[in-house]
Amino acid sequence: CVLRQRQERSPLQKLLDYLLKGLEKRDPQQFFAWPVTDHIAPGYSQIIHQPMDFSTMKQKIDENQYSSLNEYIEDFKLMCNNAMVYNHPETIYYKAAKKLLHVGVKMMSPDKLKPLHSVLT
Numbered sequence: 508c509v510l511r512q513r514q515e516r517s518p519l520q521k522l523l524d525y526l527l528k529g530l531e532k533r534d535p536q537q538f539f540a541w542p543v544t545d546h547i548a549p550g551y552s553q554i555i556h557q558p559m560d561f562s563t564m565k566q567k568i569d570e571n572q573y574s575s576l577n578e579y580i581e582d583f584k585l586m587c588n589n590a591m592v593y594n595h596p597e598t599i600y601y602k603a604a605k606k607l608l609h610v611g612v613k614m615m616s617p618d619k620l621k622p623l624h625s626v627l628t
């Protein structure tokens with residue numbers, strides 16, 4: 508068998524890995540760690556047509572599917588927005604998503620990332 512060369516991680520992949528770890532820490536109950544199933548959330552797949560979760564984002568990083576930080580941020584916002592569409596505002600999931608979204612957007616704001624500018628260009 509041909510040994511799978513360990514693929515070289517690009518600077519962007521390393522940055523996205525680093526940011527993902529920071530975001531996952533803000534989800535201690537792991538509500539966003541795995542895809543939401545219809546089993547735990549009745550009717551989910553009929554309401555949410557573009558599901559997203561941290562494990563899928565991790566896979567996309569490893570498969571080099573993100574060509575920019577903005578594409579990655581879009582998936583993060585999609586994940587949080589899905590939870591705020593499916594769940595009612597008084598649920599723990601809606602509240603967790605709202606909080607995570609604010610923390611994440613702040614964490615990945617331009618001024619926060621400026622010091623890493625060399626990696627992004």
Ligand SMILES: COc1ccc(OC)c(-c2cc(C(C)=O)n3cccnc23)c1
Nearest residue numbers: 537538539540541542543547548590600
């Ligand atoms: C109660 O423990 C868990 C464990 C994993 C979950 O999603 C991966 C969820 C979960 C995560 C969500 C979301 C993110 O909408 N959700 C919605 C309704 C019912 N459960 C969930 C809950």
